[in-house]
Amino acid sequence: MECIFGIDVSKDSAEVAILANDRVVHSFKMALNKLGFAELEEQLQSFSEPVVIFEATGVYSRRVAAFFQREGLAYTQINPLQAKRAMEDFRSRKNDALDAEGLARAMARFHFASTYQEKPVYGELRDLERTYQQHNEDIVRAKNRLHRSLQMTFPEIEHVLSSTDGVLYWHLVQRFPHPNLVLECELDAITQIVQASTPKNIGLRRAQRIAGKLLDLAELSAPAALATDYIVKMTATQAHEVERPDHLKTETIREMAAAAKGLSEVRILMTIPGIGEKTALCLLAELGDVRRFHSANAINAYVGIDLIEYQSGNYTAEQHIRKRRNAYARKIMCRAIINIVSAAKYTPTRISAAYKRKKQSSQSKRTKQIAVAAMSQLNRLIRHLILNDELYDKTAFSPEQ
Structure with missing residues (x-):
């Protein structure tokens, strides 16, 4: 019997709905303090391999996530937009108790993957x-x-x-x-x-x-x-x-x-021409553990540089980036691209070469699109280097290529 805990988190408390055999067998309201988490732990222990889902609500949901991480328990945290879409069929009315049940039913239907739990150093x-x-x-x-x-x-x-x-x-x-x-x-x-x-x-x-x-x-x-x-x-x-x-x-x-001293990613990122310690640290801080992304496109989506395409009949809109998600990461990556292009005078890379080639062959109004393409290239490079624990080979590219 699959048991699902749907948790709707608010500022000081959370509504919990326990779903089993497609019906709510128990629901309760818990405070986000030691007593509340003790009650939640007691309920979790009364079921075999419970599944947990809750919505990301900024700093408020971090206490809930921290509880599950300390206990070594798996959980699924979904973003508000994903939660809204998943609960459309279950939400005829809206209140915290119904949202907790809706999250549980959405989990039963869509079987979202468990959230990748990063090491505390990334947080x-x-x-x-x-x-x-x-x-x-x-x-x-x-x-x-x-x-x-x-x-x-x-x-x-x-x-x-x-x-x-x-x-x-x-x-x-x-x-x-x-x-x-x-x-x-x-x-x-x-x-x-x-x-x-x-x-x-x-x-x-x-x-x-x-x-x-x-x-x-x-x-x-x-x-x-x-x-x-x-x-x-x-x-x-x-x-x-x-x-x-x-x-x-x-x-x-x-x-x-000092916090990142034991992480190999900083050393790896700093081998990319144009990326110094500060940029490497900021990139790593915003991207987190890159190993959790199943592809470079997933990193693009996380950063908010994945392209939106709109076509209807004979009309096709110009593609543009989504611009949701992590604005800080976009800002840091844009600065990293500028540094990589500047460093190309002494150490050219495929990223800088592609950027300059597109820049020379297009009008200045396409600068943003060219920068986004370069950021996407950088994401692919970062993911490859970190997953393979490789340093960037500065001799692997020459301007004649």
Whole structure:
């Protein structure tokens, strides 16, 4: 007798329906705490080889998945869209109890495969990488705020260096958020401040050039705010707020490297020309254990670069990617392709050669399609290397091929 546990997970609790012989033999509501999981374990032990299915509900379902992983039990977790389609025939009304029963009946009909249980390190890497992405988003917001404030206090300082990123620039803004603060100092004093504003070794001549340019810009500046206005103090604070998440990003990458120390995938990915440690760690964190994908097309679908085709009668729409699933993975893979193409100057690959060939033979408006094709190639390469535990052979391709 097949016994199926359908679990509908919400924020603090879950509805459980136990289906046997095509009827619900028991249902109950459990809290997502030790008492609730003890009750669930007791019910599971009363049946022989129970099947479990629940819907992925973001962070809420992770507690349920963690319970089954700790107990060493198989389970099936399906995404909300898949659950909705599978339960269409069973859902005439909607509430949590009926959803739990619907999940169980969908399992009885479609026999979904058990969810591949990754090693905990992949979940740890994913959490760290999402934290890294949050720091990125914090930096973007902080930089936008800083830019707006500088337009009032000292807009010219944005041109003192070639980039408005980096510790040196942020330290200069913290020290000189208003041109009057620059004009109060002598050139030698500003030069010393420049040299002290970066942990890197900076030559005296370069520091003097920066100091001289800063002085020239300060003399030309006509800010909207006075040096004593509150916005000047706020600007210095905002420059510090940009620097803080940048430091946290560096720390997060270090933690990711330490967590992935025992995984061979990072070393394998780093042998692909253009992929460094940070990109390799972020790719691995978002893709997880690549061995769970039955094909490269499955990775494409997971990332959201699988193509959608629409044809009706004489009309055929242009193919486009699905753009659902993992937006972070798409972003990282796109950056990886850019790096691979850049590295092709010294170490060409089939991916970079195909990208450049298509780029030269097509119009610029097809750049996204070409990038997606290259990402698909990269997925095939990554899967092949990891499944076979191979390093990338840099001599396997030559531009003449």
